[in-house]
Amino acid sequence: EPEVFAQDAEPGCIAARAGGGLVVARRDGLWAMDTRDGGLIALAGPPYDPSRQRYNDGKPDAAGRWWIGALSDARAPEAALYRITPAGAEPMLGGIAVSNGLAWSPDGTVLYRSDTKAHTIWAHAFDLHSGTLGEGRVFASFAPRTPDQPLASYGGRPDGAAVDESGAYWVAMFEGAQLLRYAADGVLLEVVPLPVRCPTMPAFGGADGRHRRAT
Secondary structure (H helix, E strand, O other), X not given: OOOOOXXXXXXXXXXXXXXXXXEEEEOOEEEEEOOOOOOEEEEEOOOOOOOOEEEEEEEEXXXXXXXXXXXXXXXXXXXXXXXXXXOEEEEEEEEXXXXXXXXXXXXXOEEEEEEOOOOEEEEEEEEOOOOEEEEEEEEEEOOOOOOOOOHHHOXXXXXXXXXXXXXXXXXXXXXXXXXXXXXXXXXXXXXXXXXOOOOOOEEEEOOOOOEEEEO
């Protein structure tokens, strides 16, 4: 039976803490959560105006640094991608409407990210030692849905993502009812239809890590 820990503000993502429990990124900032009883301790306030933005997708890099992207409630390009440090959230890239799709190449030299509103995925050079972003390039882009386009013919927009051990990038296509798998050079390798219209995140599990899962 799952335990449910109700939150007073929208949670965007979570991460495991080295000392146990979780860190929860919510609209109102970062919180440490005790998973035994749901107790919360405030760690840092939000680096944005919480009446306009909130934390969204986030993942740790291979060095353990947590990266979190925010989204704009108005879907305006005013949000940012943050690197979390002991001092709080450090903006690393701005001009984002809906930050999503964070994942890294197996060797840690490429950071992938998407802007769901822009229907675009980027690949950035990444320095794992310093935790810095380099130049980005468009990795994949998609046609937005037109006002009169039936939902059934819309391929979706990029949401959460993951990279498998071969280096392929898997992305959930929100409202597209599918997962897409791309090679590291941006070539589309596979389309996986799903029985749900709005997938949000792929993941891999099982003893060999080869079981595909999606929320």
